[in-house]
Amino acid sequence: MRLCIGRIPVDILDNNEQAKKRIIELANRTNTPSFVVTLNPEIAYRAEIDRRIRYIVRHSSLNIIDGIGIAKIIKWKTGITPTRITGVDTIWQVLMNVDDDIPVFLYGAKPDVLNTVVEKLVSSNPNINIVGISHGYRPWDRVAEEIIKARPRLLLVALGAGRQETFMYHYIRPLTIPILSIGVGGSFDVWSGKVERAPKQVQDLGLEWLWRNIKQPSRIGRLMYSMMYMITALKKEVRECEK
C-alpha cells in the first residue's frame, strides 16, 4: 500500500525481507533510471523545501519507512501501525543476494570507509559484481561519467540525506540507462564498523535517532529538520496516493 503524507509518498511493507525482495526485483526489472528512498523525517522535510529532493521522493519506485517518525505520523493520522524497515539492514541484505545479473556501483563516504566496505562485501558475497566505486569527496560530474561507463544496475549513493538525492536529481535522473539508485546515507560508515549502531534495546524502543544525536552532537542542527517535519506533518492529510 502507498500512502501520501501530503505530497510525500510512503510504502507500507511487512518486513525487511519483503523490502529486500522488492528492491532486487526493481533492480532486475528497471529499464530507466529509478529510485528507492529510505525515508525519514529529515529527508521528508528536505523534500518539502527543495524541489529536486521532492522530485526524487515523489518519482521513486519505493519509499521505505526507515525513520520511526514517519511510522508515528502514519499511526497518529490513520491508526495503521506500519513496520519500520531499516534501510541499513535491508540494503546490506540486498547486497548479500545480488550476483552478475545486478552489477553494483558504490559511491560515497571517506576512502578508507569505502575500501573496508568493498572488502567486507567481496568476502561475504563472492557472487557480487562490483563494477565501480568512488569515495564521496570528488567532483560529482566526474563520478557521474564513471557511473555511466561502468553500467551498474544498482547504484548506492552514500552522501548523506539531501546531498545524495540532489546528486541523483542532477546526474542520474536525466539518463536513459537501466539503473536503480538508492540513497543510503551513513550506511557505509556503519557497515565498515566506523560508526556503531545503537544497542538492540535502543533500536527496539525506536530511539536510534536519539542515540545518533547523542553520539554525534554535530548532528543537532539536522535534528531540527526532523522536529520541524514532525510538527508540520501533523497538519497534513494522510491518504492513499492518487495514481
Ligand code: UDP
Ligand atoms: N559524505 C560524502 N561526501 C560529502 C559529505 C558526506 O561522501 O560531501 C558521506 C560521509 O562520509 C558519510 C555520509 O556521507 O559517510 C553521511 O552520513 P550521515 O550519517 O550524515 O548520513 P545520514 O544517513 O544521516 O543522512
